[in-house]
Amino acid sequence: xxxxxxxxFAKKGEAQRMAAEELLKLLRACPYCGRSFLPQxxxxxxxSYECRWNNxxxxxxxxxxxxxxHR
Ligand SMILES: [Zn+2]
Numbered sequence: 001x002x003x004x005x006x007x008x009f010a011k012k013g014e015a016q017r018m019a020a021e022e023l024l025k026l027l028r029a030c031p032y033c034g035r036s037f038l039p040q041x042x043x044x045x046x047x048s049y050e051c052r053w054n055n056x057x058x059x060x061x062x063x064x065x066x067x068x069x070h071r
Pocket of ligand 1: 051
């Protein structure tokens, strides 16, 4: 569940809003796409595997570009 789904859920009623507020405290922002998500573990950093791999691929690409510039 991401932040948007949680906000929609909160609109359904008082009980849902309170439950959503509890979850919103736990929300974390994805450093890759900036979307908020609920971490499933303390080391859960990205909202999806896609972002994790995209970020990894970009870091590797930047490192490669930097090496090329030094030559
Ligand atoms: Zn993401």
